[in-house]
Amino acid sequence: MHKDATALANAIRMRELSASEAMSASLSKFEENEILGSIVYVSGEQGLQSAHDIDQRLESGTIGDHQIFCGVPTLAKDLGGPFKGFSIRAGSRVTPDNDNLDSELAARFREAGFCVFGTTTSPEFGLALSSEPAIGPICRNPLNPDLTAGGSSGGAAAAVASGIVSIAHATDAGGSIRVPAACCGLVGLKPSRGAIPSGPQFTNHLGGIASELAICRTVRDTANIFEALSSNIKGPYPDAVQVPFVERKLRIGMLLDTGDRFPTSSDRSEAVLSAGKSLEADGHALMSLDWKDIAHMIEDSGQIFSNIITTNLAELAQSTDWDFTKAELITQAAVDKGHKISGVELWNLLNKMVLVSRDLWRVFDDYDCLLMPMLSGAPKPIGSFPMDHKDIELHFERMAAFAPLATLANISGFPAITLPFGEDKNALPLPVQLLAPMGCEKLLLSLAARLETELRWTHKFPIAGLG
Numbered sequence: 276m277h278k279d280a281t282a283l284a285n286a287i288r289m290r291e292l293s294a295s296e297a298m299s300a301s302l303s304k305f306e307e308n309e310i311l312g313s314i315v316y317v318s319g320e321q322g323l324q325s326a327h328d329i330d331q332r333l334e335s336g337t338i339g340d341h342q343i344f345c346g347v348p349t350l351a352k353d354l355g356g357p358f359k360g361f362s363i364r365a366g367s368r369v370t371p372d373n374d375n376l377d378s379e380l381a382a383r384f385r386e387a388g389f390c391v392f393g394t395t396t397s398p399e400f401g402l403a404l405s406s407e408p409a410i411g412p413i414c415r416n417p418l419n420p421d422l423t424a425g426g427s428s429g430g431a432a433a434a435v436a437s438g439i440v441s442i443a444h445a446t447d448a449g450g451s452i453r454v455p456a457a458c459c460g461l462v463g464l465k466p467s468r469g470a471i472p473s474g475p476q477f478t479n480h481l482g483g484i485a486s487e488l489a490i491c492r493t494v495r496d497t498a499n500i501f502e503a504l505s506s507n508i509k510g511p512y513p514d515a516v517q518v519p520f521v522e523r524k525l526r527i528g529m530l531l532d533t534g535d536r537f538p539t540s541s542d543r544s545e546a547v548l549s550a551g552k553s554l555e556a557d558g559h560a561l562m563s564l565d566w567k568d569i570a571h572m573i574e575d576s577g578q579i580f581s582n583i584i585t586t587n588l589a590e591l592a593q594s595t596d597w598d599f600t601k602a603e604l605i606t607q608a609a610v611d612k613g614h615k616i617s618g619v620e621l622w623n624l625l626n627k628m629v630l631v632s633r634d635l636w637r638v639f640d641d642y643d644c645l646l647m648p649m650l651s652g653a654p655k656p657i658g659s660f661p662m663d664h665k666d667i668e669l670h671f672e673r674m675a676a677f678a679p680l681a682t683l684a685n686i687s688g689f690p691a692i693t694l695p696f697g698e699d700k701n702a703l704p705l706p707v708q709l710l711a712p713m714g715c716e717k718l719l720l721s722l723a724a725r726l727e728t729e730l731r732w733t734h735k736f737p738i739a740g741l742g
Contacts, residue, residue: 277493277495278492278734278737278738278741279441279442279491279492279493279495279496279738280344280347280349280441280442280491280492280496280499280500281343281344281493281495281496281499282741283297283346283347283441283738283740283741284343284344284345284346284347284388286740286741287329287333287345287346287347288333288338288345288346290333292740293326293330293346294326294327294329294330294333294345294346294390295323295326295327295330296740297326297346297347297348297739297740298319298322298323298325298326298346298348298390298392299323300348300739300740301322301348301392301439301440301739301740302317302319302322302323302392303739304437304438304439304739305317305393305434305439308417308437308439310415310420311414311415311417311420311424311433311434311437312396312406312411312412312413312414312415312430312433313395313396313414313415313424313429313430313431313433313434313437313439314350314393314394314395314396314430314434314439315353315364315366315393315394315395315396315412315430316353316361316362316393316394317392317393318360318361318392318393319392321360321361321391321392322348322390322391322392322393323392325385325390325391325392326346326348326390329345329346329388329390330346332345333345333346338388341386341387341503342386342387342388343387343388343499343503344387344388344389344442344499344500344503345388346388346390347388347389347390347440347441347442348389348390348392348440348441348739348740349384349389349390349391349392349440349441349442349443349444350391350392350393350394350395350430350431350434350439350440350443350444351363351381351384351391351393351394351395351444352394352395352397352428352430352431352443352444352445352446353365353366353394353395353396353397353430354366354397354400354401354427354446355444355445355446355485355487356378356379356380356381356473356487357373357375357376357377357378357381358375358377358378358381358384358391358394358444359374359375359376359377359381360374360391361374361391361393361394362374362394363375363394364410365397365399365400365401366396366397366398366399366400366401366406366408366410367399367400367408367410367602367603367606368409368410368601368602369399369597369598369599369601369602369606370597371597378472378473378474378475379472379473379474379475380444380471380472380473380487380504383472383503383504384444384504386503387500387503387504394430395428395429395430395431395433395434395443395444396408396412396414396429396430396433397426397427397428397429397430398426398427398429398660398662399602399603399605399606399662400588400602400606400609401426401427401446401448401451402427402584402603402605402606402609402662402670403426403427403605403660403662403670403674404423404425404426404427404450404451404454404660404674404677404678405423405424405425405426405429405655405657405659405660406423406424406425406426406427406428406429406430406433406455407423407657407658407660407662408603409603409662409663413657414429414430414433415433415657416433416436416458416459416654417433417436417437417459417735417736418436418459418460418654418702418703418704418735419654419701419703421656421657422458422653422654422655422656422657422703423458423654423655423656423657423659423660424436424455424458424459424654425454425455425456425457425458425459425654426451426454426455426660427446427448427451427455428443428445428446428447428451428452428455428490429455429458430443431443431444431445431455431489431490432445432455432456432458432459432461432463432490433455433459435459435461435490435491435492436459436460436461436734436735436736437736438734438736438737438738438739439739440738440739441491441492441496441738441739441741442489442490442491442492442496442500443489443490444487444488444489445463445487445488445489445490446485446486446487447463447465447485447486447487447488447685448481448484448485448486448580448584448685449484449580449584449674449681449682449685450465450678450681450682450685452464452465452486452488452489452490453465453649453678453681453684453691453692453693453708454649454650454677454678454681455490456490456491456693456694456706457649457650457678457693457695457704457706457708458650458654458704459490459654459704460695460698460703460704460706460732460734460735461490461491461492461694461695462490462491462492462493462494462496462497462692462693462694462723462727463490463491463497463692463693463694464488464491464497464501464690464691464692464716464719464720465486465488465684465685465690465691465692466486466488466501466505466690466716467486467688467689467690467713467714467715467716468483468486468688468689468713469483469688470486470501470505470690470714470716471486471487471488471501471504471505472504473485473486473487481583481584481587482583482587482625482628483688484579484580484583484628484682484685484686484688485685486685488500488501488504492734492738493727494694494720494723494724494727495724497692497720497723498717498720498724501716501720524558524559524560525554525559525560525643525644525718525722526559526560526562526641526642526643526644527551527554527555527559527560527561527562527642527643527644527645527646528562528563528564528638528641528642528644528645528646529547529548529551529561529562529563529564529645529646529647530547530564530565530566530569530645530646530647530648530680531544531547531548531648532544532566532648533566533573533647533648533651533679533680534566534570534679536676536679537651537675537676537679538651539648539651539652540651540652540653542699542700542705543648543649543650543651543652543705543706544648545705546648546696546697546705546706546707547646547647547648547696547707549696549697549731550646550696550707550726551646553725553726553729554646554722554725554726557725562641562642564638564642564645564647568638569635569638569683571634572631572634572635572683572687573679573680573682573683575627575630575631575686576631576682576683576685576686576687577671577675577682578624578627579624579627579628579631579682579686580671580682580685580686581667581671582613582616582620582621582624583624584609585609585610585612585613585616585667586613586616586621587613588606588609588610588613589609589610589611589612589613589614589616590613592610592613593614603662603663604662604663604664604665605661605662605663605664605665605667605670606662607665608664608665608666608667608670609667611665611667612667628686631683631686631687632686632687632688632689635683635687635689636712639712643711643718644709644710644711644715644718644719644722645709645710645711646707646708646709647680647707647708647709647710648680648706648707648708649678649680649681649693649706649707649708650677650678650706651676651677651678651679652677653699653701653703654703655677659673659677660673660674680708683710684710688713689710689711689712689713690710690711690713690714690715690716690719691708691709691710691711691719692708692709692719692720692723693706693707693708693709694706694707694723694726694727694732695731695732696726696729696731696732697731697732698731698732702735704732705731705732707726709722709723
């Protein structure tokens with residue numbers, strides 16, 4: 276039996292518990308787990324009011340079939356498209372308090388039946404693969420509080436893994452959905468460029484490399500929320516547990532290691548091999564993918580990513596009256612780096628981004644899907660991505676070493692998904708990543724659903740309200 280957001284919504288719809296009871300359970304579990312630092316801001320009043328509204332609609336029979344997540348408590352990330360009633364500070368003392376209108380994505384969250392009650396921790400302006408903003412709190416991994424929950428959607432991952440919520444909003448510009456999901460034993464899908472709405476406020480300010488969706492416990496939830504947020508058609512949405520496995524035989528390119536510069540730990544390579552063998556047993560062709568075949572794309576993606584991020588911050592510093600002297604040192608260094616990038620250099624980088632997409636398309640002449648590691652090793656200790664210095668190149672190098680295959684999906688615009696496929700000797704997840712051509716989310720979800728059936732990973736903490 277699935278214990279996930281879809282199951283919780285079904286229990287609420289069947290009146291096994293009320294939305295208000297589910298919200299109260301989440302609020303209580305947050306208080307029990309406050310030491311994890313997963314949540315920046317909580318409004319129990321807003322959460323309980325939205326849950327009460329769902330209960331009233333259930334009582335009157337006015338809940339639509341398309342509201343597949345009716346009454347499910349959730350959290351918005353403190354970075355990304357705004358949610359009305361929740362100030363988005365981007366983990367920074369620089370940003371002013373704000374109470375924005377809903378973005379289009381936030382409106383779709385609510386239309387799907389979610390009840391938002393707070394915001395999750397992210398590093399300042401999403402600048403790290405951990406979530407430890409100087410203004411606090413430090414976000415810790417529920418599986419081992421001495422370790423990071425990842426970044427920049429670390430708070431979302433910690434909240435979902437600990438069971439405070441069953442699903443949480445997240446963003447991904449350089450692995451920020453997939454890395455935290457991988458650290459915490461969860462499922463994270465980075466959608467194709469343009470698949471999820473990001474307007475009107477949170478639009479193309481990162482040159483198209485950022486996507487929004489969620490961090491989930493199951494592939495079923497991932498499929499359901501992708502359908503709910505990407506589609507303009509009002510359901511009922513299909514139950515993703517019934518997503519059909521791929522019937523045609525696929526050519527799966529398997530990459531076991533990430534080169535000499537960023538070597539992958541043996542247990543994480545073995546997890547990829549095990550996942551490949553499982554898919555091969557279904558009749559798919561397992562084919563070797565050599566690091567040298569994609570190394571230039573990985574190198575270019577990292578360079579493009581760092582320059583787009585720093586240029587964006589420089590523009591933000593220039594176009595607002597925010598006092599960036601109050602920002603963390605690494606943020607100040609990023610702004611300085613961005614100011615030094617000329618228009619010609621940025622133009623050339625954007626052209627190079629197109630070439631990365633083209634070259635990856637050519638890889639898919641020979642493969643239908645790529646299978647690879649998500650992380651080079653286990654989640655890092657707290658403090659592994661410090662931001663109290665100005666060596667911006669070292670900072671980006673540390674992130675690349677931890678997740679060398681993360682930014683390729685962002686720069687190319689192609690979809691990628693991560694899920695746990697086993698655990699290591701320390702009971703930490705062994706994540707794998709699947710990458711597919713543009714618009715092939717259903718292919719990724721089908722393969723991920725197949726791997727999920729092997730039950731190589733067990734969630735350690737129950738979901739609030741489900742037990």
